[in-house]
Amino acid sequence: MKIKNTRLLLMFLALMAVSASSCKKSLTEKAQDFVTPAQFFKNENQCVAALNGCYNPFNSIFTSGLMLANEGATDLAFLNSTYIDARFEISPANPGMGKALWTNCYQGIMYCNSTIAGINTAPIADARKQALIAEGATLRAMYYYILTSTFGDVPFYEDDVSSLEVLDKVAQLGRMSAVDTRKALITELQKYAPDLPAKRTSDIAGNRVSGAMAYMLIAKMAIWNKDYPTVISAVKEIQKVYGALSQYPLTDTYFRNKNTPESIFEVQFTWSVTGLKKVTNIACFFTPSKTASQAVYDGVTIPELGSTANPYTSITPTAYFMSLYDVYDPRRNIILGYTYNGTYFKRPQSANGTGKPWMGPKFWCPGMDNASDGNNQKVFRYADALLLMAEAANETGDQALAMASINEVKTRASASYALTAYPGKDAFFDEIKKERARELMGEYTRKWDLVRWGIFYDAVKTTAATEFSVLNDNLRPYHQYYPISDSEVSRTAGRLTNPTYVGQ
Numbered sequence: 352m353k354i355k356n357t358r359l360l361l362m363f364l365a366l367m368a369v370s371a372s373s374c375k376k377s378l379t380e381k382a383q384d385f386v387t388p389a390q391f392f393k394n395e396n397q398c399v400a401a402l403n404g405c406y407n408p409f410n411s412i413f414t415s416g417l418m419l420a421n422e423g424a425t426d427l428a429f430l431n432s433t434y435i436d437a438r439f440e441i442s443p444a445n446p447g448m449g450k451a452l453w454t455n456c457y458q459g460i461m462y463c464n465s466t467i468a469g470i471n472t473a474p475i476a477d478a479r480k481q482a483l484i485a486e487g488a489t490l491r492a493m494y495y496y497i498l499t500s501t502f503g504d505v506p507f508y509e510d511d512v513s514s515l516e517v518l519d520k521v522a523q524l525g526r527m528s529a530v531d532t533r534k535a536l537i538t539e540l541q542k543y544a545p546d547l548p549a550k551r552t553s554d555i556a557g558n559r560v561s562g563a564m565a566y567m568l569i570a571k572m573a574i575w576n577k578d579y580p581t582v583i584s585a586v587k588e589i590q591k592v593y594g595a596l597s598q599y600p601l602t603d604t605y606f607r608n609k610n611t612p613e614s615i616f617e618v619q620f621t622w623s624v625t626g627l628k629k630v631t632n633i634a635c636f637f638t639p640s641k642t643a644s645q646a647v648y649d650g651v652t653i654p655e656l657g658s659t660a661n662p663y664t665s666i667t668p669t670a671y672f673m674s675l676y677d678v679y680d681p682r683r684n685i686i687l688g689y690t691y692n693g694t695y696f697k698r699p700q701s702a703n704g705t706g707k708p709w710m711g712p713k714f715w716c717p718g719m720d721n722a723s724d725g726n727n728q729k730v731f732r733y734a735d736a737l738l739l740m741a742e743a744a745n746e747t748g749d750q751a752l753a754m755a756s757i758n759e760v761k762t763r764a765s766a767s768y769a770l771t772a773y774p775g776k777d778a779f780f781d782e783i784k785k786e787r788a789r790e791l792m793g794e795y796t797r798k799w800d801l802v803r804w805g806i807f808y809d810a811v812k813t814t815a816a817t818e819f820s821v822l823n824d825n826l827r828p829y830h831q832y833y834p835i836s837d838s839e840v841s842r843t844a845g846r847l848t849n850p851t852y853v854g855q
Contacts, residue, residue: 416448622725637714
């Protein structure tokens with residue numbers, strides 16, 4: 352997934368890309384801005400260069416905006432700041448991070464559609480052609496997964512916008528059922544997944560899309576659709592490659608540890624003093640407060656974090672989230688920051704030792720330069736896949752598989768946490784919800800989990816909203832999905848609408 356800035360790639364993207372600031376956004380790209388397959392896709396290297404460009408929008412999607420929406424405004428944590436996304440002050444007129452996410456996802460889809468069309472005409476071996484098309488189709492499915500999870504029903508198209516006729520067709524699209532979009536993508540990925548490498552992502556040069564990534568997307572979209580047998584069959588394909596979870600250490604979960612063997616998909620960021628800079632500022636929202644010009648964080652010296660970091664107001668865990676961890680759970684000290692090397696931070700010791708911890712070292716970035724960090728963003732891990740299978744097996748009545756799957760995750764933390772007896776369907780589901788929180792906090796999944804379970808509003812209202820008055824005042828049931836921006840609605844002459852936000 353590492354991008355090579357070749358002349359061919361730059362030429363292709365320059366002709367193909369539409370500026371995010373252009374008045375012709377998202378679904379109505381100008382046809383003359385596209386290179387035709389006959390002009391570019393002459394050999395395999397050019398096909399790969401074009402695919403490289405299809406990864407680029409992820410760096411503009413997996414940012415602090417999406418992190419705050421998916422993790423910093425849920426039952427697990429809250430960012431007590433002026434950010435409208437965290438305060439639920441979003442609306443079609445002021446859609447927060449949703450506007451940029453919409454544009455970047457559809458730009459990624461545009462790239463994928465054009466690249467797939469070009470590869471189809473390329474004079475390369477059929478087997479290699481099929482593998483490259485499978486990579487493009489998986490990336491396209493990822494963009495639609497993000498869109499449907501964030502907005503619900505969205506326009507769906509797979510056409511290469513290479514003519515005015517196609518452009519006009521795409522411009523007429525309204526919202527398509529998210530369920531139907533996912534069904535179409537699942538069918539497509541089931542076709543293409545066998546053409547991708549049956550390897551762990553970390554074993555693929557450049558950490559490109561693997562077969563496991565395609566199967567993970569199948570499982571993710573199928574569980575949204577409550578198609579539980581498809582979830583189970585997809586995760587079993589991942590199991591064939593990844594094996595036992597116990598072989599992967601918990602340190603794999605640290606964002607600073609890049610492209611570790613447990614990872615299925617990471618968004619690549621890089622920072623160096625003299626080299627390539629492709630950075631995010633997410634660590635700023637997870638780092639303890641810092642003393643100016645010193646490597647001292649809330650009273651504790653942390654040499655590896657350095658003295659040049661400039662952390663922002665930090666996301667704060669909720670009392671509910673804190674209560675989910677046994678004090679001996681090793682994940683507790685990874686995700687929540689009470690101490691560093693045995694020394695307590697000041698905040699947890701406040702109020703007679705009842706103060707809130709900081710977010711933990713899983714998210715910190717050693718050597719952060721001002722607000723810039725070069726951590727990768729963990730999006731899909733094997734533990735997530737196993738928990739999806741546990742949830743699906745519970746729904747289908749396969750108690751043995753459900754227990755085996757959740758216990759793989761639990762016993763990696765500690766053998767003492769294994770469930771010894773099936774507690775019943777409802778109690779097991781409650782444990783799944785808690786275990787996904789303990790294991791996956793910060794991996795862009797919590798809000799989407801709450802929404803697909805149908806409990807987002809109630810879950811936040813009874814946890815974070817009891818601690819932070821702005822949530823109690825502002826949170827509404829329609830906030831489960833983001834609104835499409837007014838500018839996008841206007842551009843489509845009302846074909847796109849926000850029915851749940853009417854009058855808000």
